[in-house]
Amino acid sequence: MPAMDKLFAGSIPEIYDTCLVPLIFQAYATDLARRAAGAAPAHVLETAAGTGVVTRALAPLLGARASYVVSDLNQPMLDRAAIRQGADGRITWRQADALSLPFEQDSFDAVVCQFGAMFFPDRVSGYREALRVLKPGGRFLFNVWDRIEKNDFARIVTDAASAVFPSDPPRFLARTPHGYHDVELIKAELRMAGFTAIEIMTLQHRSDAPSARSAAIAYCQGTPLRNEIEARDPKALQTVTDRAAEAIAKQYGDGPVSGKIQAHIVVARA
Numbered sequence: 048m049p050a051m052d053k054l055f056a057g058s059i060p061e062i063y064d065t066c067l068v069p070l071i072f073q074a075y076a077t078d079l080a081r082r083a084a085g086a087a088p089a090h091v092l093e094t095a096a097g098t099g100v101v102t103r104a105l106a107p108l109l110g111a112r113a114s115y116v117v118s119d120l121n122q123p124m125l126d127r128a129a130i131r132q133g134a135d136g137r138i139t140w141r142q143a144d145a146l147s148l149p150f151e152q153d154s155f156d157a158v159v160c161q162f163g164a165m166f167f168p169d170r171v172s173g174y175r176e177a178l179r180v181l182k183p184g185g186r187f188l189f190n191v192w193d194r195i196e197k198n199d200f201a202r203i204v205t206d207a208a209s210a211v212f213p214s215d216p217p218r219f220l221a222r223t224p225h226g227y228h229d230v231e232l233i234k235a236e237l238r239m240a241g242f243t244a245i246e247i248m249t250l251q252h253r254s255d256a257p258s259a260r261s262a263a264i265a266y267c268q269g270t271p272l273r274n275e276i277e278a279r280d281p282k283a284l285q286t287v288t289d290r291a292a293e294a295i296a297k298q299y300g301d302g303p304v305s306g307k308i309q310a311h312i313v314v315a316r317a
Contacts, residue, residue: 059123059268059269059270059271059273060098060121060123060124060126060127061127062264062265062268062269063097063098063124063265063269063270064098064100064127064131065269066256066261066262066264066265066268066269067265067266067269067270068098068100069255070200070254070255070256070261070262070265071198071200071254071265071308072097072100072161072162073100074252074253075161075162075190075250075252075310075312076100076101076103076104076161077104078190078250078312079101079104079105079159079161079188079189079190079312080101080104080105080108080159081108082188082312082314083105083108083157083159083186083188084105084108084109086156086157086186087110088109088113088155088156088157088185088186089110089112089113089114089156090113090114090154090155090156090157090182091105091109091113091114091115091116091155091156091157091158091159092116092118092148092150092154092155092157092158092159092180093105093115093116093117093118093158093159093160093161094118094119094143094145094148094158094159094160094163094173094177095118095119095120095145095160095161095162095163095164095166096117096118096119096124096125096128096161097119097121097124097128097161097162097163098124098127098128098131099117099127099128099129099131099132100161101159101161102115102117102128102132102138103131103132105159106132106135106137106138109137111137112137113137114137114139115135115137115138115139116138116139116141116150116155117132117138117139117140117141118140118141118142118143118145118148119142119143120142120143120144120145122142125140125142128140145160145163145167145173145176145177146167146168146169146172146173146176147176148176148177148179148180150180151180152179152180153180153181153182153183154180154181154182155180155181155182155185156181156182156185156186157181157185157186157187157188158177158180158181158185158186158187158188159188159189160177160187160188160189161189161190162190162191162192162224162310163189164189164191164227165191165192165223165224165225165226165227166223170227170236171236171239171240172240174187174236174237174239174240174241174242174315175240175241177240178240178241178242178317181317182317183317184316184317185316185317186314186315186316186317187242187313187314187315187316187317188312188313188314188315189313190310190311190312190313191227191228191233191310191311191313192224192225192227192228192308192309192310192311193225193228193249193309193310193311194225194228195220195221195225197251197307197308197309198225198254198306198307198308198309199254199306199307199308200254200256200262200266200295200304200306200308201220201221201224201225201266203291203294203295203298203306204220204262204263204266204267204272204291204294204295205217205218205220205221206294207263207287207290207291207293207294208267208272208275208276208287208290208291210290211283211286211287211290212276212279212280212283215279217272217275217276217279217287218275219270219271219272219274219275220266220270220272223271224270228311230247230249230311233247233311233313234247237313237315242315242316242317243316244315244316245313245314245315245316246313246314246315247311247312247313247314248311248312249309249310249311249312250309250310250311250312251307251308251309252308252309252310253305253306253307253308254305254306254307254308255303255304255305256303256304256305257303258292258301258302258303258304259292259293259295259296259299259300259301259304260288260292260296262291262292262295262304262306263288263289263291263292263295264288264292266291267284267287267288267291268284268288
């Protein structure tokens, strides 16, 4: 994975939170939070928290005496999450690498990770760390995107970017967010890490945006796809955004747009 695939900095965190979160992340955050809270965990760790969409969904569902550590590798994303969350004495914000967690063994009842495993440079090590910090019987809950062909706007944006750079197409969305969709591989890597009880469900939602341009901005300017585009041509970001908006509008119309999104939900027990 190129280093820029993990770089969420500059204006990306704000655009990500404002445009991309409601477009594709909110529904899955609500689902993951409900699943995590169902067992009434007293000690929760969230890894790869991003701008805190799961945190905002899960915190209200936890008990008054619960402790909730929210972590991310990217400090700018975590800063945005803390600002959005507001004061909550149960929450500790911690910059941390999911592959080398700064926590003791058997510390948490649940480890939650929304759309972060795809970014792990060594997923088995990341899963092994989640297992290490879980108490016996604890649960590791995470989700990953299904293949890009099952996610309408991501596919259209990728095709639009490829048309601008046909000899060197930016493939961030297909390579990383949508590059870890093989259910059997996910199960195998979890078993390699030491998990034995694994359940995987595939869940489809709708991705709704007020306009085709809003959806295009979310993907082109609110993700590391932006880094890929600007590395090829610093002046091309607007061009790719325009082409993506035109392509989405051609298929879904000029008003509010709605496309299909699909992801896998994983629950593994320690």
